[in-house]
Amino acid sequence: MVHDIVFIEALKVDTVIGVYDWEKTIQQTLQFDIEMRTDIKAAAQIDDLSKTVDYSEVAADVVELAKQNQAELIETVAEKVAQLILADYHVSSVKVSLRKLGAVANTASVGVIIERANTLN
Numbered sequence: 230m231v232h233d234i235v236f237i238e239a240l241k242v243d244t245v246i247g248v249y250d251w252e253k254t255i256q257q258t259l260q261f262d263i264e265m266r267t268d269i270k271a272a273a274q275i276d277d278l279s280k281t282v283d284y285s286e287v288a289a290d291v292v293e294l295a296k297q298n299q300a301e302l303i304e305t306v307a308e309k310v311a312q313l314i315l316a317d318y319h320v321s322s323v324k325v326s327l328r329k330l331g332a333v334a335n336t337a338s339v340g341v342i343i344e345r346a347n348t349l350n
């Protein structure tokens with residue numbers, strides 16, 4: 230069982246997202262917290278970025294995905310992000326917390342949290 234985590238906190242992306250017609254003509258802000266379970270020991274031992282998950286690369290991929298996919302539901306975006314990370318990076322599992330900022334009045338935030346595991350590693 231891998232206990233190490235590479236994470237990204239509070240990554241904000243402005244994009245078109247929402248169920249209702251009025252939401253399809255404006256940009257709203259999504260905020261991602263992502264935890265990627267991966268063994269960092271090899272990278273730490275030889276101090277080598279290529280042996281771990283590059284969080285800056287992941288963040289860029291997430292921004293691109295969130296801007297390109299104009300989904301209705303945040304569930305759809307969270308699932309696509311999880312599947313992208315599992316497919317493209319050496320992680321055993323990923324947890325994606327996705328908040329839609331300002332979506333519901335009188336709330337601190339609304340969102341979804343999903344965890345997905347890779348069967349390959």
Ligand SMILES: Nc1nc2c(c(=O)[nH]1)N=C([C@H](O)[C@@H](O)CO)CN2
Pocket residue numbers: 246247248249252301302303304329332333
């Ligand atoms: N579980 C969800 N509920 C709602 C979503 C969503 O993406 N997932 N979206 C909306 C609207 O787009 C909302 O953000 C606008 O007020 C409503 N509920």
